[in-house]
Amino acid sequence: MSRRTPLPPPPPPAEIRTWPDRDAMLADRAAVLEGLTGRLLGVPRLLLFLLQLSGLQLGWGLVGAGLNGFDALDPLSAVVLGVCVALGLAVLVPFGLVAGFGVRRDLRIRRLLAQWSALDLDPARDSRLGAPGRSLAWFLVSFLLAAFGLWASFAAPAAARPGSWTYGEVAYFMGVGVLCWVAGLAGVTKAVSHYRWAARLTSAAVAPGRG
Numbered sequence: 001m002s003r004r005t006p007l008p009p010p011p012p013p014a015e016i017r018t019w020p021d022r023d024a025m026l027a028d029r030a031a032v033l034e035g036l037t038g039r040l041l042g043v044p045r046l047l048l049f050l051l052q053l054s055g056l057q058l059g060w061g062l063v064g065a066g067l068n069g070f071d072a073l074d075p076l077s078a079v080v081l082g083v084c085v086a087l088g089l090a091v092l093v094p095f096g097l098v099a100g101f102g103v104r105r106d107l108r109i110r111r112l113l114a115q116w117s118a119l120d121l122d123p124a125r126d127s128r129l130g131a132p133g134r135s136l137a138w139f140l141v142s143f144l145l146a147a148f149g150l151w152a153s154f155a156a157p158a159a160a161r162p163g164s165w166t167y168g169e170v171a172y173f174m175g176v177g178v179l180c181w182v183a184g185l186a187g188v189t190k191a192v193s194h195y196r197w198a199a200r201l202t203s204a205a206v207a208p209g210r211g
Contacts, residue, residue: 142187
């Protein structure tokens, strides 16, 4: 696995800035903001988001397989239960850590976007930072995941009938729904928050000109 390119540092304090003029500062500002927007909402980031969710679902599926064998209390079922749960946790924990690191990285990117955008206003370049196509892709994918997750979380216990569904099956489908709902909600929040940030930035750039 290749090492990721590190995030850019925050802008230097005013007393040690070395840009020769405002145009040079605006060019660096635009390059950093566009690069950070791509890291936050780019297609590779969306694919990684879906891959992480798939890994979490795989781990939960192994745990669910163990839960389904919990109803039969014979020794062989207990062994299968233990192996499946152990394998599931071995998959869940790494993917959960990767997802947590991704959330922390997104928060760092959001802070850097706020810090670099506060340097100055550049209406011509700032109008592209909303990335409406990428924001819409994130929103639609995340919204569908959240809607499916919310439906699965309630449909599984509502459809369960004594003798037809085991407790393990109900718990498994509810877990699938919760994972999709939480991931979808996080994706929707990220897409909407970024688009609103870019809209506020553009509005702030247009307002002084109107005044």
